Amino acid sequence: MxxxxxxxxxxxxxxxxxxxxxxxxxxxxAVSASEIARKNxxxxxxxxxxxxxxKIVLKIEGGDRLMDLYKRACALNLPAALIYDAGYTEVPPNxxxxxxxxxxxxxxxxxxxxxxxxxx
Amino acid sequence: MxxxxxxxxxxxxxxxxxxxxxxxxxxxxAVSASEIARKNxxxxxxxxxxxxxxKIVLKIEGGDRLMDLYKRACALNLPAALIYDAGYTEVPPNxxxxxxxxxxxxxxxxxxxxxxxxxx
Numbered sequence: 329m330x331x332x333x334x335x336x337x338x339x340x341x342x343x344x345x346x347x348x349x350x351x352x353x354x355x356x357x358a359v360s361a362s363e364i365a366r367k368n369x370x371x372x373x374x375x376x377x378x379x380x381x382x383k384i385v386l387k388i389e390g391g392d393r394l395m396d397l398y399k400r401a402c403a404l405n406l407p408a409a410l411i412y413d414a415g416y417t418e419v420p421p422n423x424x425x426x427x428x429x430x431x432x433x434x435x436x437x438x439x440x441x442x443x444x445x446x447x448x
Numbered sequence: 449m450x451x452x453x454x455x456x457x458x459x460x461x462x463x464x465x466x467x468x469x470x471x472x473x474x475x476x477x478a479v480s481a482s483e484i485a486r487k488n489x490x491x492x493x494x495x496x497x498x499x500x501x502x503k504i505v506l507k508i509e510g511g512d513r514l515m516d517l518y519k520r521a522c523a524l525n526l527p528a529a530l531i532y533d534a535g536y537t538e539v540p541p542n543x544x545x546x547x548x549x550x551x552x553x554x555x556x557x558x559x560x561x562x563x564x565x566x567x568x
Contacts, residue, residue, distance in 0.1 A: 337475065347467040348505045348567030354471035355457065355478035355503055362479050363497070377483070380534070383475055385468045414500070447468030 333375045334382040335361060335430040336441050338397060342389040343425065349418045350447075353411055353425040354385055360409035361428030369407055369432065376431030386444040391424040398427050400440045406432045453495045454502040455481060455550040456561050458517060462509040463545065469538050470567075473531055473545040474505055480529035481548030489527055489552065496551030506564040511544040518547050520560045526552045 337357045339350055365373040376382070388394055394410070401408035409428045415421030430437050457477045459470055485493040496502070508514055514530070521528035529548045535541030550557050 337471070339471065346568045347470055348507075350467055351457070351459065351471045351474035351505045351567065352503045355475045355505075356501055358475035358479050359482050359501060362482075381476055381479060383472045385471045385475075387468075447471065448466045 332382065332434050333372055333379060333431050334384060334434050334437060335376065335428060336384045336386060336437050337361075337426055337428045338386045338388050338394060338441060338444060339426040339447060340389065340391065340394060340424070341387045341447070343419050343423065345418050345425070353413060357409055357411045357426045357428030358383060360411065361407050361430060364409055365407035365431050372407075372431050372433070381431075385447045386441055387447040388444055394424055394427050397429075397440055401427075401429045404436060404439065406430060406436060406440075452502065452554050453492055453499060453551050454504060454554050454557060455496065455548065455552075456504045456506060456557050457481075457546055457548045458506045458508050458514060458561060458564060459546040459567060460509065460511065460514060460544070461507045461567070463539050463543065465538055465545070473533060477529055477531045477546045477548030478503060480531065481527050481550060484529055485527035485551050492527075492551050492553070501551075505567045506561055507567040508564055514544060514547050517549075517560055521547075521549045524556060524559065526550060526556060526560075
């Protein structure tokens, strides 16, 4: 049975971004990873769009840990997008803020992000 | 001179959603409105993607006010997506949570959302 399809966005909480800033960065990751999937994993993307675009937002501390997740996602050939903020507002220029993975089958994404807590 | 291109997401603050929930709902609106623009306003969409996907997150109180904005966006033929949450977590089923408008020229979107405050 095919696993369900989801997108996971992992956001850094060590930057002390506001709720609005987090939302904008997460949205950026969601659109960017979705576009990568649409081009490189169209069947996953189509299933995800048609099934309601399940999204999960998780938290992590530190850019190095986020970069490590990105490399692991790429090694599994999952659609993945790192987001660097231009730094006009709350963080310094070119700060790595979050990572979008998928849409992809949940069981594959969970291999990478399964241990991370939800952002509440 | 062509106005710059942006996407605005307006989110309800009267629902007392957590930062993570807000981020997921805003991301949903961003992807949905982006898809509508890709199909119905491709040139705007392409400019937006290529210029870095500018996104602004604004706040509003009340679903009726959000619905009113949506109708005004549609009347201007702007790409617009209303997001209703399935209600598995923080809000009742089928709660209207946010609205994505654009990507579209800033001067057109500002006619609708220019008075609303930033979500911080």
